[in-house]
Amino acid sequence: MSQSSDLSRLQTHDIEIGVTDALQRHASRHVAQHKPVSQRVLDYERRRPRWLRECIGEATGVFLYVFSGLASVAAFITNGASKEPPVTAFSSFFQIGLAFALGIMFAIVIAGPTSGGHFNPAVTVALTVWQGFPLKKVPHYILSQIFGAFMAALLVMGMYREQIVRYEEALTALGMPLVSATGPAGIFCSFPAEGQSMGYLFLIEFFVDSFIGLVIWSCIDPANPFVTPATVPIVIGVGYGVMVWGFADLTISTNMARDLGSRFVAAIFYGGEAFSYKSYCWISILVNIPATLFATGFYELFLRDSIQMIHKGGVKHAEGEEGLRRYLSDVGVLKDENEVTAMHMARTEAIGMKN
Template identity: 40%
Template sequence: MQAQRGHLDRAAGDIETGIADVLQPRRVHNAAPQQAPPQWLVTWETRRPTLVMECFAEFLGVFFYCLFGIGASAAFFTTAAAKVEGYGNLLTVGLAYGMGIALAVITASATSGGHLSPCYTIAFWAFKGFPARKVPFYLISQIFGAMVATWCVYGMYKVEFDAIHEALVAAGPIGQASIYTPSGPAGILALFPGTGQQSSYLFLTEFMANLVLAIVVFTCLDGSTFTVSMATVPFVIALSYSSIIWAFAPASVALNTARDLGGRIACSAVYGHGCFTAHKSYTVLACLTNIPATLIGGFIQTTLLSDTAREILHAPPHMMEAARSHNERNGHDGMSLRSPLTRDGLSLRAITRDGNGTGSNEKTGYIPQE
């Protein structure tokens, strides 16, 4: 059969390599050869600062997470105010936040690790050896990502937001007071408690939600956990976020300093200082509670649920050799260890450029596993 494209030979069995081919073991077949990257791209890859890449990945990940979550909240809010049904509810908001988290982790994890929240950057520094010098850069990038996402959502719904705001202002003091509540326009961009909610209960909700979430996240990142794989981790974490929103959103829950502080800063640029001062105690509580709760959750999983002598079952490509050595030191044969990107005993390792701007055979491409 004549090849339809120049780089494929159908008669020889050449096919395009898709995600199913690298995630699932299959019979060996001839894959279309990967074309060499253009020289300008190689030159850029050798010169770009690694920290800039990581900070941009964190910015983009939080941007995705907040854009979809706040966008779904805005759709629900504006259509409900217009008395139009069918455009949103708590289920759609929870799903949007969850899928935003999944897309954020998938997009950012290979570059920055996909922290997406100051509390996890701090926890990974405390328990996972994350460099302290990078912590402030990650935190700033995450908060800025939430700010930009919030401004984007406001820009896309500006006409509806402004109309609702004008109506509330015209309604007098009662209407103006509702601007800084979950049922007001500022309450979509920033986060505010419901009417009459006490600080002690707000703290308990926020603390417990973040504690449980941290245990789940650290368990998913434990290479010895056999109930999840590297490919399913983003969706397990996403479902955890969605479940917490479905369960505790009516009781007010923030979960992320970047989402809370970044959204509040963006909100104050639109609706003034009331975004910070309307509920002073909740402003501090929502921004900071997740940090100690996540540290405690990480401590619980690290000290009580994990074991450094267990066999590592899955690891990212660039950590395969270290994981294999760990298993050998602890008496495991390592036969169950699999990279998330494998096909018929071939492992796709992380691309690393050498000083000449090229990748060596030991670091790029499909390399036989030992």
């Protein structure tokens, strides 16, 4: 009889509803509650300069992802000759790519809401060219990004100092250079391997950076139905990781700020050769910007659908409702210039309620 009663209740969903309610009550008892916001806090936040907050956000974001990535590189290089345990116990190219990918995800989640999450001078420049990011903010953003990478590299140098010194001593005893792709300076920035030509390295860097630029631009397209704000950090992080997994062994930089800020640290400890080695640094520092502009320009010219952006509420027509009505009339969507479709009215109302 009891079993029959339970089956009857199951058919009416009483059991499921009861369990769900119990779980919700249990979870709610353990949620930390924020204390009320005081007037002092509000006054402080109102007086806090917006430009300073954005710069700190950019520096923090770059710091987070460069710190994560360089730490994995340091583990890989300093233990490269290890036999017991083998080097794979410390790191690998896969782990390095994953460290950078997860670092970018954390950077976007933590600092993205504060500054917009550029974390790359090339992205800042592309946003200025294509989407009207204020030109006066560009120097502040780029300097902040470079500073964040510099601090990350400096901290990794300090935390791995004992291992790096032992590695330096081992290389010196063997008569091998400290500034090279596999030397301690290679922990902090990219150096070409023997036999690689500058033209070859330029093409690799250009197409790798273009790939990453396309991924980023598709993620910030409000009309893209496959990417939500919650998945943007994951998609961008994985896109970056894929390029590291595929081309890190061929020498790539991927980010002017990440390379330049870290290269300053390499120059402090290993001299000016960090910049002069095989005349490569101009590729690692500068190619990222034209490559990203190429990728974003390709997206803007061939893949962008502006009417979908307007429909999704991501942007407005430059001439307002009248300009949009005139365009829809010209393409035949509106038979009468004064007609406003029910879909557009519903969309406008929904946007207004959301705001």
